[in-house]
Amino acid sequence: MNYICDICKGYTAQPLCVRVSEEKVKTEEDRIEINCCKKCGNEIFYKVKNECRGMDIEKTLNHLGVNYPH
Ligand SMILES: [Zn+2]
Numbered sequence: 862m863n864y865i866c867d868i869c870k871g872y873t874a875q876p877l878c879v880r881v882s883e884e885k886v887k888t889e890e891d892r893i894e895i896n897c898c899k900k901c902g903n904e905i906f907y908k909v910k911n912e913c914r915g916m917d918i919e920k921t922l923n924h925l926g927v928n929y930p931h
Pocket of ligand 1: 866867868869870871897898899900901902
């Protein structure tokens with residue numbers, strides 16, 4: 862089964878799931894899961910880890926260039 866990458870909108874058979882959460886997570890809703898292809902997933906994972914420290918979810922998504930319904 863093919864999935865659509867949330868980032869590049871391309872098809873991928875093995876999506877990665879990248880979780881974005883705020884440091885003070887209160888509920889499950891404070892967490893966002895992005896399903897994406899391996900290439901995008903690796904980029905996002907790297908950015909979140911290295912560039913988005915301390916950002917809230919909205920800022921993080923903006924930084925990643927992800928327009929995610931929230
Ligand atoms: Zn992708």
